Amino acid sequence: MFDQVCLSRGGNRIFDGLSLELRERRIGLVGDNGSGKSTLLRLANGLLSPEHGEVIVNGHRTTRAGREPHADVGFVFQNPDHQIIFPTVGEEVAFGLIESGRTAAQARQAASDLMADHGCAEWIDHAIHDLSEGQKQLVCILAILATEPKIVLLDEPFSSLDLPTRLSLSARLARLPQQIVMASHDLDLLNDFDRVIWLEKGEVRADGTPSQVLPEYRAHAAARGALMLESGAA
Numbered sequence: 001m002f003d004q005v006c007l008s009r010g011g012n013r014i015f016d017g018l019s020l021e022l023r024e025r026r027i028g029l030v031g032d033n034g035s036g037k038s039t040l041l042r043l044a045n046g047l048l049s050p051e052h053g054e055v056i057v058n059g060h061r062t063t064r065a066g067r068e069p070h071a072d073v074g075f076v077f078q079n080p081d082h083q084i085i086f087p088t089v090g091e092e093v094a095f096g097l098i099e100s101g102r103t104a105a106q107a108r109q110a111a112s113d114l115m116a117d118h119g120c121a122e123w124i125d126h127a128i129h130d131l132s133e134g135q136k137q138l139v140c141i142l143a144i145l146a147t148e149p150k151i152v153l154l155d156e157p158f159s160s161l162d163l164p165t166r167l168s169l170s171a172r173l174a175r176l177p178q179q180i181v182m183a184s185h186d187l188d189l190l191n192d193f194d195r196v197i198w199l200e201k202g203e204v205r206a207d208g209t210p211s212q213v214l215p216e217y218r219a220h221a222a223a224r225g226a227l228m229l230e231s232g233a234a
């Protein structure tokens with residue numbers, strides 16, 4: 001829950017009294033570049049703290065700077081390079097499992113099983129930075145799903161994935177019991193969600209079901225695109 005959240009970064013006010021109750025199982029975030037989607041997700045994970053107001057996740061405040069990211073919350077970064085810690089794929093996917101108490105051998109086995117489920121078991125000993133962008137993105141998603149967090153925050157998780165991986169992964173995500181909050185520029189991924197929030201300049205421009213919000217945002221995007229083209233900005 002976001003209660004009157006204010007946050008500035010680099011001298012810019014990003015949120016100025018944002019209040020949101022996020023209870024639905026599937027929540028999509030849409031909005032133009034710079035509208036605040038990633039910042040909202042980082043606040044929800046405790047990676048950022050509000051200057052004023054409160055962010056409460058699973059009954060816990062995440063407000064004090066320097067706190068550990070919330071243990072119940074898995075966060076898939078927009079940029080895989082910001083998430084990746086380890087040199088090899090297997091270590092990256094196994095890390096969260098070791099943190100949650102499995103032995104190294106158990107964690108490697110579980111990582112290997114999960115990767116086999118997603119058709120990428122052979123990457124286990126690959127250097128992660130030698131993977132393509134889409135392959136890295138898949139590894140980052142698997143590393144988070146491996147730990148079975150109560151809430152999964154996904155920031156543009158599919159932007160580099162090929163179509164088969166995108167389809168299989170989104171079908172898998174749809175079956176997960178956890179709450180998912182996902183920022184996406186691919187609006188079709190949000191069609192079956194319970195709720196879509198459209199952010200504009202750090203404020204909620206629209207909030208409702210996908211069938212209410214997505215056509216409105218599509219129309220706005222088309223109009224804005226046409227305007228940018230006219231003014232020579234695109």
Ligand SMILES: Nc1ncnc2c1ncn2[C@@H]1O[C@H](COP(=O)(O)OP(=O)(O)OP(=O)(O)O)[C@@H](O)[C@H]1O
Pocket residue numbers: 009010011012014031032033034035036037038039040078
């Ligand atoms: N570290 C930072 N320092 C200064 N300003 C920042 C920082 N991070 C984000 N911002 C600003 O905050 C605003 C919101 O950024 P944010 O990354 O949340 O947008 P977004 O909706 O995720 O955009 P995109 O669709 O491009 O991913 C932008 O104006 C951005 O310039």
Ligand SMILES: [Mg+2]
Pocket residue numbers: 037038039078155183
């Ligand atoms: Mg973003």
